[in-house]
Each structure stands twice: as C-alpha cells, then as structure tokens.
Amino acid sequence: MKNKAFAVLAALACLLAGTGAFAAQPVEWQTDLQPAATTVMEGIRWFEEYTLWFIIPITILVLLLLIVVVVRFRAGANPTPSKTSHNTAIEIIWTLGPVVVLFFLAIPSFKLLNEELIIPQDVDMTIKATGNQWYWSYEYQGDTEVSFDSYLLKEEGRADAGKEDKAAYPRLLAVDNELVVPVGKTVRLLVTGADVIHAFAMPAFGVKIDAIPGRMNETWFKPEAEGLYYGQCSELCGKDHGFMPIAIRVVSEDQYNAWLQEAANDVGAANKALMASVDNESSDVKVAANSN
CATH class of the missing domain: 1.10.287.90 (Helix Hairpins)
Structure with a gap:
C-alpha cells in the first residue's frame, strides 16, 4: 500500500510541478488520462x-x-x-x-x-516507424539520414545502457534506443508494418495509428515539453505483442542536432552522449500519470 500511495503522490507532484523533464508512464491505481504533451x-x-x-x-x-x-x-x-x-x-x-x-x-x-x-504544412521533420515482430524500426528522413531498431530493454542490459533507474526506465516500457525528437518541432510520422498489423500509440501525444503491411499511414505530433514518453504497440500482433514498447525522448534543439550528427555514425554512442547531456541538466526524472 505504501508503494501504491507513493506512486499516486509522485504523479500528482509532477502534475502540480508542470515543468522539468519527466517520464510519462503508467502508475498503479490511476484513473485519469496521461498528462498532455501536445x-x-x-x-x-x-x-x-x-x-x-x-x-x-x-x-x-x-x-x-x-x-x-x-x-x-x-x-x-x-x-x-x-x-x-x-x-x-x-x-x-x-x-x-x-x-x-x-x-x-x-x-x-x-x-x-x-x-x-490533417498534417500541418509547416512540418519540421519526417520519421518513418515500422512495426516488426516484435520491435520498432525508425528512419529519419532528411539531409542527415539515421536508422535504427528499438527493442525492449532486457534486465541484463540495463547496466551497459546506463538505465538502471527503473523510475525513469521502467520494466517492460524502457527500450535500448529511444526515438529522439526536438521540443517544439512538428514531426510527421509515417507508420507501416513489416509483417503483421501493429499500432503505434503514444498517449501523451494523443497519437494512435495502425501500422499495416503494404500501407503507409501518417500522423503528426508537436511535443511541447522535454522529457521521456512511453507508449506501446496497441494491436495484437503475436506472442510478444506485450513486449514491444515505444519510447520517445524529447530534448532541446541543440541536444537533438548534436545527437543527430553523432547518430549518423553510431547510434549507441549518440544515445549515451545525449543521456549524459540530459542528466547534467536535471538529475531527477519526475513521473507523470498515464492510463492503460
């Protein structure tokens, strides 16, 4: 009961704070929708x-x-x-x-x-998300092309990834490579499936769209606050459907540009450098509420 009460109080504290980096994720006993980031x-x-x-x-x-x-x-x-x-x-x-x-x-x-x-005309960047059994693949389209796969973070890989804090990187939601986007920029998201039907869902952004093989769906989002946001595949896609989370890290434009340049050569190194930069700005990751 103490842990449940703490989770609820942490969620309320984040809502009252309204500023700073936070991790949008489910909390026990919650009844409300996730705080809005768009x-x-x-x-x-x-x-x-x-x-x-x-x-x-x-x-x-x-x-x-x-x-x-x-x-x-x-x-x-x-x-x-x-x-x-x-x-x-x-x-x-x-x-x-x-x-x-x-x-x-x-x-x-x-x-x-x-x-x-309706996709806004003034789109700042385009990203393609492909659902696979059972992980997500991302492709950044533009002058600097970056592509990588995003898998569920395994418990034995937490130390190497520097993601041992389960408050910020929760079990079954944390991934090895987050999708990184700049704050305040309009992102056009192309979504498709490589094998079966998946669904890209990010509650904090109000985004939920099917990833259908042979079809390219599109949606958009414009995050208004920096932080780490979690979602999941929301279409039953096989035995590991519950193990293909979505994580989006929203950072400042300068941090994003630095990450993008390094990610073109080494995504892993770019992610670690970005985490170090974010940790220098804020040592605490606050927890926001989210509905299942």
Missing part, C-alpha cells in the same frame, strides 16, 4: 471532461427512470398492466433529446478529429 492531447483531455457533462446526467436520469419503473410498475403495485401503445410527447422527447445531445458532441468531436488527421 495540443492534440490537450484537446482530447478537454473533450473527455466535456463529454462527462452529458454522460453523468444521462446515466443518473436512466437510473432514476429504472427505479421508478421497478417500484411503480411492479406486479404488486400495478396488478393490471397498462395497455398504452404510444405517447406522442414522450416519443418527441426521446427523439429530439438524443439529437440535441449528439449535436453538442459532434461539433467539438469533428473539430478534434480534423486537428488530429
């Missing part, structure tokens, strides 16, 4: 809270109606059942009521879908 995710979180203003009253109304029906129209209280076939007023209410509710849900929903699906 404007799209901010819209998703707002829409969730907005819909509750309709869901909760409707649920309470239906519950009350069921109670009235059970109490008032049970056999003991109403031995002679009514033969009423229709009621014009009630039929108008239960027809127009849902229409009005759906109208208020549809407008912000379509606006949010439009923001998610």
Whole structure:
C-alpha cells in the first residue's frame, strides 16, 4: 500500500510541478488520462471532461427512470398492466433529446478529429516507424539520414545502457534506443508494418495509428515539453505483442542536432552522449500519470 500511495503522490507532484523533464508512464491505481504533451492531447483531455457533462446526467436520469419503473410498475403495485401503445410527447422527447445531445458532441468531436488527421504544412521533420515482430524500426528522413531498431530493454542490459533507474526506465516500457525528437518541432510520422498489423500509440501525444503491411499511414505530433514518453504497440500482433514498447525522448534543439550528427555514425554512442547531456541538466526524472 505504501508503494501504491507513493506512486499516486509522485504523479500528482509532477502534475502540480508542470515543468522539468519527466517520464510519462503508467502508475498503479490511476484513473485519469496521461498528462498532455501536445495540443492534440490537450484537446482530447478537454473533450473527455466535456463529454462527462452529458454522460453523468444521462446515466443518473436512466437510473432514476429504472427505479421508478421497478417500484411503480411492479406486479404488486400495478396488478393490471397498462395497455398504452404510444405517447406522442414522450416519443418527441426521446427523439429530439438524443439529437440535441449528439449535436453538442459532434461539433467539438469533428473539430478534434480534423486537428488530429490533417498534417500541418509547416512540418519540421519526417520519421518513418515500422512495426516488426516484435520491435520498432525508425528512419529519419532528411539531409542527415539515421536508422535504427528499438527493442525492449532486457534486465541484463540495463547496466551497459546506463538505465538502471527503473523510475525513469521502467520494466517492460524502457527500450535500448529511444526515438529522439526536438521540443517544439512538428514531426510527421509515417507508420507501416513489416509483417503483421501493429499500432503505434503514444498517449501523451494523443497519437494512435495502425501500422499495416503494404500501407503507409501518417500522423503528426508537436511535443511541447522535454522529457521521456512511453507508449506501446496497441494491436495484437503475436506472442510478444506485450513486449514491444515505444519510447520517445524529447530534448532541446541543440541536444537533438548534436545527437543527430553523432547518430549518423553510431547510434549507441549518440544515445549515451545525449543521456549524459540530459542528466547534467536535471538529475531527477519526475513521473507523470498515464492510463492503460
């Protein structure tokens, strides 16, 4: 119980802090969505809270109606059942009521879908992500081309990778090579599958898109805060589906440029240099909440 309480308090501390590098990952007993790291995710979180203003009253109304029906129209209280076939007023209410509710849900929903699906024209960089059984391959497209595979970090490899801190690099979520992007830059993400259908999901960015063999899907994100963000494959893809996490490290533009130049020759060395640079700026990695 102490560990669970600590995890919840750590998540709340990160939310209240609002600044600094943090690792977005699941925590025990959480019920809320992951803190937003993009404007799209901010819209998703707002829409969730907005819909509750309709869901909760409707649920309470239906519950009350069921109670009235059970109490008032049970056999003991109403031995002679009514033969009423229709009621014009009630039929108008239960027809127009849902229409009005759906109208208020549809407008912000379509606006949010439009923001998610339309790729901005001013894209800063393009990355291709390929889902494999059971790891991810990344290709940076541009003047400096970088490509590497990203596997689940094995326990015996933590020391060599310098990722022994399980608060920052949790079990079943940490990887050997993170996807590295600069903060405040618009990233166009091309997603496909090499063998079976996978799905690229990054909750903090509001990104979830299928990786289908023979098809190139695309989405985008623009991270607004530096940190380490975790996601997972979200399409059942075989026996090790639960062991192909996604990790994105968001850093400053200078750190990214230095990493990119070194990664063109040696991704492993570039990652270690980047980790050292990040650790120099902040020795603590705060933990943010995330929904499963």
